[in-house]
Amino acid sequence: QVQLVESGGGLVQAGGSLRLSCAASGSIFNSMAVAWFRQAPGKQRELVARVYSGGITNYAVSVKGRFTISRDNAKKTVYLQMNSLEPEDTAVYYCNTKIAAMDYWGKGTLVTVSS
Numbered sequence: 001q002v003q004l005v006e007s008g009g010g011l012v013q014a015g016g017s018l019r020l021s022c023a024a025s026g027s028i029f030n031s032m033a034v035a036w037f038r039q040a041p042g043k044q045r046e047l048v049a050r051v052y053s054g055g056i057t058n059y060a061v062s063v064k065g066r067f068t069i070s071r072d073n074a075k076k077t078v079y080l081q082m083n084s085l086e087p088e089d090t091a092v093y094y095c096n097t098k099i100a101a102m103d104y105w106g107k108g109t110l111v112t113v114s115s
Helices: none
Strands: 004-007 010-013 018-024 034-039 046-051 057-059 067-072 077-082 091-099 102-105 109-114
Touching: 004 091, 018 034, 018 091, 018 109, 034 077, 046 067, 046 077, 057 067
Parallel strands: 010 109
Antiparallel strands: 004 018, 018 077, 034 046, 034 091, 046 057, 067 077, 091 102, 091 109
16 A cells, blocks of 8 residues: 655746655655656646656656656655746646556645746
8 A cells, every 4th residue: 555645736926936745655665656647627637757766757748847856765755846837837736656557646736827
């Protein structure tokens, strides 16, 4: 069983920055790939970024160069540093991992970017 808890969302002006955190439970965190997804109102949930156990990362085209995903295995936490935020980044951001073909999700944290 894995639990994921997101934090760090809020209201920010366009051009600003936020850092999201995803705190995970479970003894196998170090071997887990962890991803951030987001879902804007009326849109499908989409992948934002993923970090693998070895530290390899990948990003959606829309956030590449602005967002950075990282992990701290000692703290069992994954971060999403978001810079140069745009109104189009407004969404609920979810932390995700998949273990044995089962998806685990946090409850999400809301990011609102005002123009």
